Amino acid sequence: MSRQFYNLPSLNALATFEAVARHGSITLAATELGVTAGAVSRQIKLLENEIGVELLVRQHKKIHCNPNGQALYESLRLSFSNLSKTINEFSNKPGELTFTLGSTTAFSSLWLMPRLNRFWKKYPDVHINHNLSDNNMDTLNDAIDISIRYGLSQHKTLDSKFLFSDEIYPVCSPELAKKFKHLSKPDQLVELPLLQLHHEDKSWTDWPRWLKNFNIHVPLKNISSFNNYIIALQAAQDNQGILLGWNRLVKPLIEQGKLCRLLDVSIKSPGSYYLYSHNQKKLNKGAKLFVEWVLEQPSLD
Secondary structure: OOOOOOOOOOHHHHHHHHHHHHHOOHHHHHHHHOOOHHHHHHHHHHHHHHHOOOOEEEEOOEEEEOHHHHHHHHHHHHHHHHHHHHHHHHOOOOHHHEEEEEEOHHHHHHHHHHHHHHHHHHOOOOEEEEEEOOOHHHHHOOOOOEEEEEEOOOOOOEEEEEEEOOEEEEEEOHHHHHHOOOOOOHHHHHHOOEEEEOOOOOOOOOHHHHHHOOOOOOOOOOEEEEOOHHHHHHHHHOOOOEEEEEHHHHHHHHHOOOOEEOOOOOEEOOOEEEEEEEOOOOOOHHHHHHHHHHHOOHHHO
């Protein structure tokens, strides 16, 4: 296949790979791109065959980049961000009413999307470009106008507005909840199948940190980690184990009967949700309207 002037492989395959690497999931990438999971897998295979190296490590339902894939992803992420910024500067879109919002896949799908209808009913002409990434470093991406992120502290180089704190408690499927209904204390969890999110942030609340709040310091042998919270939530719904649930995110799934709280215990989340924007970047009208709308939500329910 001809690579033309810049000696690049298929741009479609590169864009597909970037989405897979960013989400850590072929299924989520397919949803974003509006294609089937099979089509995504074929594009990845095409790319790997064309450049002659493997890029992803596949382990059951989990997928992540190997060193070659991580290097390519970082280059694509920066390049696509710069392209987005350049194009938006001269595109024919109504610039004052169009902005880019960054958030994690879980926050966007579980908290933001169910509420976004309220915003569009009030401001139907505002257009939001969604930039979904579970990498907290993307908060600093120049192509993003506003980010909503969870973390221990505010970014000193960004303008930040506190949104809300949270609480964290164990959740599992209704089927497992019935099986484990005899549980009464947190220390009984250590022998059970546990699920958790593997996060680049070393301060992230995983099972050892959560259990530490109850003076439990024992090795956990039956634990599975995921690099995407949506996938971890799906695993919990599929009876694969017990997951730590951030109340703001899992509450809708509990109300829908897809998950259940396990044990009547929780901890206050050490981190909080913040809304970020760049200190040196002036927000346009659409972005300002969105910020005002988010901040005026009743208790940010």
